[in-house]
Amino acid sequence: MQTNLFSGQSADLRTIRDRLRVAFGRDRSGVRVSAINQFIRSFISSRTMDWQSDRAFMRLLSRYRSPEALADAPVAEIEAALAGVQFADKKARELKAALLHIRARAGTVDLDFLAGLDVDTALLWLEQIRGVGRKIAAATLNFSVLRKRAFVVDTHIIRIMRRFGFVKPNAETEDVYDAVMAAARDMSADDLSEFHWHLKRLGQHTCKALKADCPICPLAETCLKRLETSYHSGHAA
Ligand code: SF4
Incomplete structure (x- = not known):
């Protein structure tokens, strides 16, 4: 690349x-979360103050017992949980679609398997998801427990x-x-x-x-x- x-x-x-x-x-410092949770956190954070997107992320974590449950939730419900985040309606729609996309390709709403890929391959995998650019892909790999060099x-x-x-x-x-x-x-x-x-x-x-x-x-x-x-x-x- x-x-x-x-x-x-x-x-x-x-x-x-x-x-x-x-x-x-x-x-x-910084609390590292799983790759899929970091993906969700990064996905909702654009054009929003960190404290607001962090608050929305915590709401998602507390409302849905798993990323699978979040993927299956109605868009309107996800949008309500994203209150305070910029473009909450669009992000709710696209986040659900992205999680379903991950399930369709990986078999489950989980990104732990990326640990076994080299960074460039993992970036490419993530960037094939609609709404995911280099920033979200690199954050998923670097800020999460995957701790990859991105x-x-x-x-x-x-x-x-x-x-x-x-x-x-x-x-x-x-x-x-x-x-x-x-x-x-x-x-x-x-x-x-x-x-x-x-x-x-x-x-x-x-x-x-x-x-x-x-x-x-x-x-x-x-x-x-x-x-x-x-x-x-x-x-x-
Ligand atoms: S990075 Fe350069 S342009 Fe920006 S504040 Fe520092 S000195 Fe100025």
Whole structure:
């Protein structure tokens, strides 16, 4: 799955990783759930605040005794449990369809068998499900008890990696994924999830979509956007 699109380097990746570790500390926390439960959690989380999608996920867990029961539940009932989640009606419909799809292909609503597949094959398997892109597939593999080496790319991470100059300005999810995975050969699955949470935190509080707060950013010294901005303001002065 590697492409030639990326301009990232292992040294750049280590620089970003190390600076974020100094800024935010080591982060090995996070409760790992089964692959199918992580799949459900990731499926409902897009465009929704983490605390709201986590709350909806806990409601699903408490209402349905198993992923099988959730797959067999009426869409309207699932939608009610997803209250507070963006596009709850669409997600309820698509989540049920996705779980039925998994049952049809795997024989049961369970993804533990992915443990026996290599990462690229497991990603391909998951991405054949309607509504599942690289983000959900990688989160299922990396954040769950499967603990596979897959990097979860969200909109914060795309924005930061573009601005930093690690990928091209028009790079999309798969480009960022390929660039990071190619440069992260010495990073374990836990390192990759820590890297995700650190970048996400930077994107939420410092390198925001509408305003990049470069003066307080731990990546400022080596960030392309920061260097370009300094160069242009120096010329204008
Ligand atoms: S220096 Fe500025 S543009 Fe670069 S990553 Fe930090 S906040 Fe974003």
